[in-house]
Amino acid sequence: MRVLVVGGTEFVSLHVVRALQREGHEVTVLNRGRRPERVPAGVRAIVADRTQHTALARALAGQGFDAVYDVAYAPTTGEDVAALLDALGPGLRHAVFVSTGRVYDHSLPLPLGEETPRSLYWGEYAKHKIEGEDALLERHRRRGLPITIVRPTHVYGPLNTRNNETFFFDRILRGRPVLVPGAGGWLRQFGHVEDLADAMTAMLGEPRAAGQAYNVTGEEVITQVGFVELVAEVVGRPVTLVSFDPLFLPRVPPGPVFGQNLVYDCHAVYATAKLRAELGLRPRYTLGAGLAQTWEWYRKEGLDRRPVDFATEDALLALIRS
Numbered sequence: 001m002r003v004l005v006v007g008g009t010e011f012v013s014l015h016v017v018r019a020l021q022r023e024g025h026e027v028t029v030l031n032r033g034r035r036p037e038r039v040p041a042g043v044r045a046i047v048a049d050r051t052q053h054t055a056l057a058r059a060l061a062g063q064g065f066d067a068v069y070d071v072a073y074a075p076t077t078g079e080d081v082a083a084l085l086d087a088l089g090p091g092l093r094h095a096v097f098v099s100t101g102r103v104y105d106h107s108l109p110l111p112l113g114e115e116t117p118r119s120l121y122w123g124e125y126a127k128h129k130i131e132g133e134d135a136l137l138e139r140h141r142r143r144g145l146p147i148t149i150v151r152p153t154h155v156y157g158p159l160n161t162r163n164n165e166t167f168f169f170d171r172i173l174r175g176r177p178v179l180v181p182g183a184g185g186w187l188r189q190f191g192h193v194e195d196l197a198d199a200m201t202a203m204l205g206e207p208r209a210a211g212q213a214y215n216v217t218g219e220e221v222i223t224q225v226g227f228v229e230l231v232a233e234v235v236g237r238p239v240t241l242v243s244f245d246p247l248f249l250p251r252v253p254p255g256p257v258f259g260q261n262l263v264y265d266c267h268a269v270y271a272t273a274k275l276r277a278e279l280g281l282r283p284r285y286t287l288g289a290g291l292a293q294t295w296e297w298y299r300k301e302g303l304d305r306r307p308v309d310f311a312t313e314d315a316l317l318a319l320i321r322s
């Protein structure tokens with residue numbers, strides 16, 4: 001198929017491009033052209049900002065794509081999603097939208113399944129993603145466009161732009177303590193980026209996936225502390241955990257203290273049965289195997305030698321000890 005991927009040069013979207021290429025699809029990426037060297041060989045690039053709707057329509061006019069993967073978050077509103085679909089015209093045979101597990105109301109009982117009510121629990125990010133989902137669903141209902149919504153959570157793996165597993169690699173490798181918010185007992189669920197990209201590719205043109213939303217993430221659930229301990233096991237070094245009260249955070253210089261977005265105090269646990277039951281898709285990676293593969297990538301890229309700023313953590317440690 002002739003497939004357009006919005007994004008294509010950083011993390012999730014680049015893995016999607018690679019997975020689509022492996023399956024023999026003709027792939028074009030659309031982005032603002034900030035990292036042209038990252039566009040894989042054999043992939044065509046269209047340079048446009050998705051939030052500039054007139055220019056976007058001009059760039060996509062007459063291109064005749066069969067399918068689109070709407071991945072880049074710009075931050076992308078419902079209007080941006082609708083403008084993209086309009087610009088692609090009536091020939092489209094499938095639209096896949098990357099939403100998030102954060103569309104669910106996280107105050108409701110676990111696990112959060114595809115039928116769990118959506119809410120603005122996660123604020124503006126949830127609002128944008130819900131609007132984006134609704135723009136697709138509206139086209140599915142009114143015009144019969146086959147659409148699929150993908151809801152990942154805590155995506156990890158090579159090329160990750162989020163400071164999560166690499167955050168802990170940086171510290172454990174250097175023998176630095178890891179600061180843990182409170183008891184570190186909130187549950188998290190991580191999904192390997194290649195499993196996500198493979199699942200998204202397998203959905204392409206799949207009639208059973210039309211009009212559906214799927215949670216796409218790993219099948220293991222782990223506490224915040226459990227995640228750090230697993231990273232230490234992968235790195236092969238001991239880790240010292242130091243608990244801190246998140247109320248201290250406004251008193252130290254801003255900066256990540258526990259990964260980029262792993263601090264928050266609610267569980268994040270999602271049902272994965274629908275993807276398995278309806279499409280027969282399961283992740284290849286266990287969390288341990290995926291972290292080991294990511295650790296290998298991190299060292300191969302020389303990230304183990306990168307400079308790291310510990311100012312926030314040092315200030316927090318001083319506060320804890322005072």
Ligand SMILES: NC(=O)c1ccc[n+]([C@@H]2O[C@H](COP(=O)([O-])OP(=O)(O)OC[C@H]3O[C@@H](n4cnc5c(N)ncnc54)[C@H](OP(=O)(O)O)[C@@H]3O)[C@@H](O)[C@H]2O)c1
Nearest residue numbers: 007008009010011012013031032033034050072073074155
């Ligand atoms: N990472 C997670 O844990 C996680 C969890 C749940 C959901 N998600 C969702 O997964 C998606 C992918 O996230 P990601 O961080 O991996 O990013 P990504 O897919 O790698 O997206 C970045 C790409 O988007 C392009 N881009 C950015 N702004 C653009 C714009 N205004 N117009 C056109 N292209 C633009 C960038 O290129 P240029 O800079 O050159 O434009 C780059 O190619 C997002 O929708 C995110 O909300 C991620």
